[in-house]
Amino acid sequence: MTSVLINNKPMSEWTLEELMVLLGDEQWRESATIDYKCEFRASDEGFKKDVCAFANAQGGYLFFGIGEDDGVPVEIAGIENVGLDKFNLAISNALSASIEPSRPAYESHVIPVGENLCVLIVHVFEGVSKPYRVRSEGRFWIRGNAGNEFMSYKTIEDLFLRTNMQKDKLQQIVDSRVGYLQREGALSALEYRQRPMFAAHFIPISVVSEHEKRYPLRDLFGKAGALFVPEGEAFGKLFDCPAAQINMDGLMKLGEERDAPRHIQLFWNGMVEFGTAVLFRQTKEAFFQSTFDPSIVVRLVPEMLGATFDYYRQIQMDEPVYIILSIENAAGWRAVCLKWGIDTVVDRSRLRAYPVRIDDRSAQAVASAAREILDEFGYLIGESDFSRFLGRGAD
Template sequence: MKINNKNFQDWTEEDLKVLLHNDAYRENNFIDYKVDFAPFKCEDKNKKKEKQAEFRSDVCSFANADGGYIFYGIGEDAGMAGALVGIVLSNPDRFELDRRNELQAIRPVMPEVEFTFVRLNNEKHVVILHIQRGLYKPYITEEPEGDFHFYIRHGNKKQAMSYTEMQNAFLNAAMLAEDIKSFRKARLNDYKEETAHPFALVHLIPATFKNQSDALSMYDLARNRKLIFESLFNGMVRDRPVPNVDGVYFPNFKYEEYDNEHLQIFNNGTVELRMNLYVYGTNKNDSHLKIERWLNTLEFWEELQKLLDDTAEMYKKLNRAVPMYVCVSIYGCKGLWNDEMDRFGMNAPTKVDRNEIVCAPIEIRNILDDEQLAKGKEDSVRMTKYALGIRK
């Protein structure tokens, strides 16, 4: 939606006056006016929680429909904007951060929401939320009381979704898992054609990776030094970024003989690392010169955790708190002994039982949350070890 041919991030008080008593901007599927932010008016804790849940439901209703705008600080009269009242904000940045934290309770992921703040002459602000049409609907709020409702925006109000609406939305949501699966399979096949050496392929995929409006030009960000990849991914990047149709990659022309890792950053926010796995042989039986081949994964666990830390730092620079799926695939290791065992003999080594291993995605609800990031690293390492037959 544009006012005076301006996008909502550029609106001023004069632009908002166009909304007043204007039938063209009456409350509808895409517009909602609220004279204040209701949780601010609640002194009672239970009442405040109720209003916060209502705020989340409002956002869900737009995301479950076709997206739209909520204006806080504009009174309405018979569905039309009546007055620029504004709300008192001491710190708009803090207001946005608090609201984003509250929206984390939305499942399956927080919808794409943008904030803008228009300062009025009375020193108050009109707060405008732009909610994108959700890719992974239906969205629902997870309330402690166990009171769950699916809401959708119809006309100038939110209402409970019908059975058919919920069914169709769930079918669409199932596409996220299929999209991730298809993407991983295609990338794994590309690398299988390039090398016969055993390798691990790691993808850190944001839940918004299919949202075209969420894409960024990673090469432009690198060229303008807004993202300094050689600093963010120190040790994984040995040359300047090269643009391609998907984003940027980092060639190792000067170090081809040591080309152990290949990093690519996609414009949709996905981070990909391909890492060769070290294999060595030993003479198990000298009389028959029988060679046993062993897989050394110690370096890989370190790189996997570092990749997660570095990606979180990149998203911090981008100011994007998104759910992230950690996807690990292993190729070419069937029949290799794993080299991680209890040296005191409690656990005997085992052989990898298949050539292609595609681990289930590990979800990190918020890549910028230190606790969730730490748990995501721990879960990713543990589940990949299990997939390789490593028991500790």
């Protein structure tokens, strides 16, 4: 769904003034994308059911602390204001532990409305892994204009088929690209062949939904040096790619060190591909020939998201995008960061993280996606809740 605007403002800018606009207005009555609640408890089964129902449909907004009469908002009652961080922690813990196949993406916003009172707004994004259900209940819910409804058998079947088809296509795209990069001479002077590599792919939803678009990358060639300027310790270290050239797929930027290949490929259809072998070097923490430091990925992901979405603003690409991280040819390598208590062995040659979808480019939504991406990467190296290391230094 398109993000809801009140007074032409996105959710992150809403204040008490925007909430007052809702009161008594039929336009803002409960619907397929809006619900009002007087109370909030993250552990409540009804909250989890609401999140699943919105994620199984087109997404939606839950307003906690607003009373309604026959679906029309009539009162700003407020709930106890414990702070956005505590709200987010409670929501994340409740959803991660109870919803399958995975926690739907969401963002939240707190608006103070009185002494120690607030309205909490939770924006649930349309799910990428439909259908979702509350594990303890076992039922599939979907949101409609009349509220939450049981899914029909056909709807459940269609969602499974559609999700699997998109996942298959995403997998095929990444496999095809990584397979190409592993060929001899694929990138001329650079060689990834038969050596460990880290890859990240940003894939617009139009690429997998048969509505592929084309962006004017050739017009950007003259200022290609300004695209993806390395900023941040991890991004600069792994993707310092000054040279640019037009190729069949779009615009490519190449690193200059033959023994440390890295590249950025910008595709005509809006895809972005990062590849590097720099990550796979011996760490200082273990006397073992084949080790790499996973803490670099923790620092890299937020920087990589920021750089990519800045590029998308330049080409005016605002559609939802999937992000997939990969590790290739690293079977037997150890992921080591002793300060964080990480020392695991990669058990296979090809690893693909579960795709994470980003619909909203707000700072909060991107931060939430960064956590989800890191958690999916953590599964590749046998480390659950990997996002807990965000903001922590490895040294």
